[in-house]
Amino acid sequence: xxxxxxxxxxxxxxxxxxxxxxxxxxxxxxxxxxxxxxxxxxxxxxxxxxxxxxxxxxxxxxxxxxxxxxxxxxxxxxxxxxxxxxxxxxxxxxxxxxxxxxxxxxxxxxxxxxxxxxxxxxxxxxxxxxxxxxxxxxxxxxxxxxxxxxxxxxxxxxxxxxxxxxxxxxxxxxxxxxxxxxxxxxxxxxxxxxxxxxxxxxxxxxxxxxxxxxxxxxxxxxxxxxxxxxxxxxxxxxxxxxxxxxxxxxxxxxxxxxxxxxxxxxxxxxxxxxxxxxxxxx
Numbered sequence: 299x300x301x302x303x304x305x306x307x308x309x310x311x312x313x314x315x316x317x318x319x320x321x322x323x324x325x326x327x328x329x330x331x332x333x334x335x336x337x338x339x340x341x342x343x344x345x346x347x348x349x350x351x352x353x354x355x356x357x358x359x360x361x362x363x364x365x366x367x368x369x370x371x372x373x374x375x376x377x378x379x380x381x382x383x384x385x386x387x388x389x390x391x392x393x394x395x396x397x398x399x400x401x402x403x404x405x406x407x408x409x410x411x412x413x414x415x416x417x418x419x420x421x422x423x424x425x426x427x428x429x430x431x432x433x434x435x436x437x438x439x440x441x442x443x444x445x446x447x448x449x450x451x452x453x454x455x456x457x458x459x460x461x462x463x464x465x466x467x468x469x470x471x472x473x474x475x476x477x478x479x480x481x482x483x484x485x486x487x488x489x490x491x492x493x494x495x496x497x498x499x500x501x502x503x504x505x506x507x508x509x510x511x512x513x514x515x516x517x518x519x520x521x522x523x524x525x526x527x528x529x530x531x532x533x534x535x536x537x538x539x540x541x542x543x544x545x546x547x548x549x550x551x552x553x554x555x556x557x558x559x560x561x562x563x564x565x566x567x568x569x570x571x572x573x574x575x576x577x578x579x580x
Contacts, residue, residue, distance in 0.1 A: 299516070299519075302345065302519075303515050303516050303519070305344075306337070306340055306341055306344055306345060306515045306519075307337075307515055308576040308577070309340050309344055309381065309576070309577065310336045310337045310340040310515070311546070311573055311574050311575075311576045312377075312381065312575065312576045312577040312578075312579075313336045313339070313340055313374060313377045313378055313381065314333055314336050314545075314546045314547070314573045315570060315573050315575060315579060316373070316376075316377035316380075316381075316390055316579075316580065317329055317332045317333055317336065317373040317374055317377060318333075318547065318561060318566060318569045318570065318573070319566070319570075319579070319580075320373050320376070320377070320390055320393040320394075321373055321393075321560045321561070322560055322561050322562075322563075322565075322566040323391070323393065324393060324394040324395065324560075325560045326394050326402065326560060327372075327373055327393070327394060327402060327558070327560060328370040328371055328372075328373065328557060328558045329373065329544070329547075329550065329556055329559070329560065329561070330481065330543040330544045330550060330554070330556035330557045330558075330559075331368065331370070331371040331374075331448065331477060331479065331481075331543055331557065332371040332372075332373040332374035333374070333543070333544050333545050333546055333547060333550065334477060334479050334512065334513070334541035334542055334543045334544065334545045335371055335374050335446070335477055335512065335541060336374050336377075336378075336545070336546070337512060337513050337514070337515050337518060337541075337545075338446070338475070338477075338512045338518055338539060338541075339374050339375060339378045339446075340378055340515075341515055341518045341519060341522070342364060342378075342444060342522075343364075343378050343379070343382045344378075344382065345519065346519070346522050346526075347361075347362040347364060347442075347444065348361055348362045348441060349361045349362055349363075349364075351379075351382050351383035351384045351411070351412070352383065354384060354411040354412060356414055358414065358430075358441075359437065359439060360439055360441055361441055362441045362442045362443070362444065363414065363427075363430050363441070363442075363443045363444065364443075364444045364445070364446070365414065365415055365417070365423045365426050365427045365430070365443070365444070365445040365446075366404060366417050366423065366445075366446055367417055367420070367421075367422065367423020367424060367426075367427075367445055367446060367447045367448075367451060368417070368418075368420065368423070368446060368447055368448035368451055368477065369403040369404050369416070369417030369418030369419075369423075370402075370403060370418055370448075370558070371448075372400070372401070372402060372403055372404050372418075373393065375404060375412075375413075376390060376393065376400050376404075377390060379410075379411070379412035379413075380580075381577065384410075384411040384412035385399075385410065385411050385412070387580045388580055390580045391580060402418075403416070403417060403418030404416060404417050404418070420448065420450070420451040420454050421451060421454030421455070421456040421457050422456060423445050423446075423447060424445055424447065424456075424457055424460040424461065424464070424474060425456060425459075425460045425463075426445075427443050427444070427445035427472055427474065428460055428463060428464050428467075428469050428472060428534075430443045431443040431469050431471045431472040432467070432469060434471055435469075435471065440471075441471075442471050442472070442473060442526065442529060443471060443472050443473070444472075444473050444474075444475070445472070445473075445474050445475070446474075446475050446476075446477060447474065447475070447476050447477065448476070448477055448482070449476055449477060449478045449479065449480065449481075449482070449487055449493060449496075450481075450482030450483070450487060450490070451476075452476065452493055452496070453490075453491045453493075458503070461500065461503045461505065461534075461536075462503055462504075464505070464534040465503050465504030465505055465533065465534055466504070468532045468533070468534075469534045470529055470530050470531055470532050470533055470534060470535075471529055471530060472529075472534045472535065473522075473525050473526070473529065473535045473537065474534065474535065474536050474537070475536075475537040475538075475539050476496065476536065476537070476538055476539060477512065477539055477541055478496065478538050478539060478540050478541070479540075479541045479542060479543040481543045481553070481554040481557060482554060482557065483554065483557045483558055484554070485554050486554065496538050497509065497538060500536045500538075504533060504534075505533060505534050505535065505536045506528050506531075506533040506534070506535050506536070507535075507536045507537075507538065508521050508524060508525055508535065508536070508537045508538070509521075509537070509538045509539075509540070510522075510537055510538075510539055510540070511539075511540055511541075512539035512540060512541035513541050513542055513545050521537065522537075525537060543556065543557065544556050546572065546573055547568075547569045547572055547573070548572060549565070549568065549569075550569070
């Protein structure tokens, strides 16, 4: 376990370097939430999910699927996909440029391997994930479906319609996660629209709920193992994942101001000085 955790931590560090460099290069994008979710997305694609980067198909039969609902954190998604083998790492240089496959929010018409839905219109990803999970049941496909949501996204009503539907229809091959960093573009969650007791809410909706530290890879692996063991028992699973927006870069942590702001040259140098290069920059 110790060696595996170290490998994943090194991978996540390189992902963080990719994130700040990508956003800086085009002076556009969302570094805060991307940095906060680097450990989780790394763990998913490098250890937790059963998937095949060498033979990507849109239907994903007989492999686990992941849907990024909060699509604005595309930098972390693209970095992990590239470094897991879905497309060349060099392509990260094209992030948010004209005619790139790496749009600011993931899209499908460019045919980027690893991306199965366009996302970024918040509130829709859980509904899509439920549909995919039901399709797997109909096809007798024993694989699982994962999705990730922002905490501010839970202010969208469609999330709660989907949550009610998933429990009512026993969509028990679904593991959803909420990035609970308490920050959204306009400020702290509690200052914009408080979410209250999320655990109690999802439990009341009929979900099995777990909590984990999304910036501790050992905890991620342990809690996700519990989540997988609880699948196919009649309840959808929700993981409330506590993270720090901007994790790994001290001046980006603890504030919503880096939700969608790129670093300047000096800030980039400062950020990179805090994140070791572990796998080689693109």
